[in-house]
Amino acid sequence: MNVPTLAAIAGKLVADDKGLLAMDESNPTCNKRFAKLGIPQTEEARRSYREWIVTTPGLADSISGVILYDETTRQKRGDATPLIDAIADAGIIPGIKVDTGAKDLAGHSGEKVTEGLDGLRDRLQEYFQMGARFAKWRAVITLGNGIPSRGCIEANAHALARYASLCQEAGLVPIVEPEVLMEGTHTLKLCCEVTEEVLTTVFDHLYTQRVMPEGLILKPNMILPGLACPVQAGIDEVADATVRCLLRAVPAAVPGIVFLSGGQSAELASSRLNAMNVRFKSSLPWALSFSFARAIQQPALELWQGKESHVTAAQHALAHRALCNRAARRGEYDATMEKADTASKSVAG
Numbered sequence: 001m002n003v004p005t006l007a008a009i010a011g012k013l014v015a016d017d018k019g020l021l022a023m024d025e026s027n028p029t030c031n032k033r034f035a036k037l038g039i040p041q042t043e044e045a046r047r048s049y050r051e052w053i054v055t056t057p058g059l060a061d062s063i064s065g066v067i068l069y070d071e072t073t074r075q076k077r078g079d080a081t082p083l084i085d086a087i088a089d090a091g092i093i094p095g096i097k098v099d100t101g102a103k104d105l106a107g108h109s110g111e112k113v114t115e116g117l118d119g120l121r122d123r124l125q126e127y128f129q130m131g132a133r134f135a136k137w138r139a140v141i142t143l144g145n146g147i148p149s150r151g152c153i154e155a156n157a158h159a160l161a162r163y164a165s166l167c168q169e170a171g172l173v174p175i176v177e178p179e180v181l182m183e184g185t186h187t188l189k190l191c192c193e194v195t196e197e198v199l200t201t202v203f204d205h206l207y208t209q210r211v212m213p214e215g216l217i218l219k220p221n222m223i224l225p226g227l228a229c230p231v232q233a234g235i236d237e238v239a240d241a242t243v244r245c246l247l248r249a250v251p252a253a254v255p256g257i258v259f260l261s262g263g264q265s266a267e268l269a270s271s272r273l274n275a276m277n278v279r280f281k282s283s284l285p286w287a288l289s290f291s292f293a294r295a296i297q298q299p300a301l302e303l304w305q306g307k308e309s310h311v312t313a314a315q316h317a318l319a320h321r322a323l324c325n326r327a328a329r330r331g332e333y334d335a336t337m338e339k340a341d342t343a344s345k346s347v348a349g
Ligand code: 5MM
Pocket: 022, 023, 024, 025, 026, 027, 028, 029, 030, 067, 101, 138, 179, 260, 261, 262, 263, 291, 292, 293, 294, 295
């Protein structure tokens, strides 16, 4: 393991107030999002979508790294440049999702464990040779009646730690993503308690598997009440609860924490990240950043609709969201940035 190199990559991923763009939707997820907008669910449509995303003018001003899905790493731009090379040429670090998805956990009704460890060492070597410098693995924790169980938390934490250790051996920075889902009626307090238990268990397993904290990035959920909870929380309340939970569970040696958006609206995700940085940035041991998929892509995808003539407006909307989140890292995001962005509102823009 090359410790200084891994630490340098992890540092670059959270440097200069930039963040990550997750564009690692598996084909079924990508197709589902296309289907809702009447976009053809073909390999060519997915290629074209990913091509205009990564060639968005100015993307590297706000985005330090992009997380890809295996299919994208083997696709090319219209001019035959591999997409992964186009990303690196733009000054953005390519990353790769390496889990093979969350599957039912035996003996634990309603719970999942993420798979993908078999053959992972060889796959990581191939991705490194292709140019990837970081990887991602997402575990999914559901809140509900009597769940999550200790068995589910332990199984997912163990898999995340085995994955992270293999990544560091291969020279890739692991993004460790244990996601406590927003679906449910649970309170903010319960989300906080469960997330703290999940994160402390994950870091315990990371330590046991000899994963170096300086060479990993954590990708957690924000602390939020369930979508169906009758009591919702204000922006500052979410910011306070999230930072309090992270301070209890995440070692100071970790260079950065990049949030997932989890189905929050794009504007709320930016506002909540902004509030955390306004209130706490100067006193935290790690950078608080973003690794959003839907909260960066969704407005642009809705503008694109699969039409070549809409690409410019869609790219503008994507760059705008990335810029808003960079501002949120600085604690400089506010709603006037949305009003000022008239070009994204129109495909004619
Ligand atoms: C892009 O979505 C990723 C999962 O995709 P699949 O379910 O298709 O495998 C996901 O890991 C994503 O990177 C994170 O959850 C963050 O996405 P959001 O939309 O929550 O910001």
